[in-house]
Amino acid sequence: MKKNICEPTKIICVGLNYKSHAEETKGEVPEHPVLFSKFNDSLTCDGADIYLPRWHRCYDYEAELVIVMGRQAYNVEEKEALDYVYGYACGNDLSARDCQFLSNQWLAGKALPDFAPVGPHIVEADRFDPDAPHRISCTVNGKTVQDDNTENMIFSCAEIVSWCSRFFRLEPWDLIFTGTPAGVILGKPKGSREWLKEGDVVSVTSEGIGTLTNKLV
Helix, strand or coil: CCCCCCCCCCEEEEECCEHHHHHHCCCCCCCCCEEEEECHHHEEECCCEECCCCCCCCEECCEEEEEEECCCECCCCHHHHHHHEEEEEEEECCEEHHHHCCCCCCHHHHCCCCCEEEEEEEEEHHHCCCCCCCEEEEEECCEEEEEEEHHHECCCHHHHHHHHHHHCCECCCCEEECCCCCCCHHHCCHHHCCCECCCCEEEEEECCCEEEEEEEC
């Protein structure tokens, strides 16, 4: 069943939620979920073209499982957290790395317009078990660049929803990006980084959901 997710009140993202990704970017494995956000105009859909501003240059992909909230949740227990979830989708936490690290807050490199594509549809919670292992991968122009499994997330979907609800009142259709595995461009040695560019086609696939594809223009 497809639902309109064009107007979430919040887009929350979890950073460093795979040990392999934390290690490749020389980040510390977190004790608690690392949270940041994107703006609502960062959201776009499967098949949409994504504009790369010419005044930035270090563009990167991040394949992620996305939680779609179904009910208002505020300070909910982990054991009940998934009861508040409507479903799940694929997401790409696109990042402008040259902006992301201008300060210790990542917002400037994460919240560009259309830098949160989500799709290709929502799989409802009763048809998708987030605790089961699901392969998640990313391709650029057909070449696989990320390939991992959601069972390797440091914090589960239930932990993430519960943790976020301590600080934010989650509303129906709010989105939570759950973190990306290893394989991002930032994690490669400096001399071998080939940043995303105009004309690239990026696809994120999650087993049990489908494939989200966007072209960069």
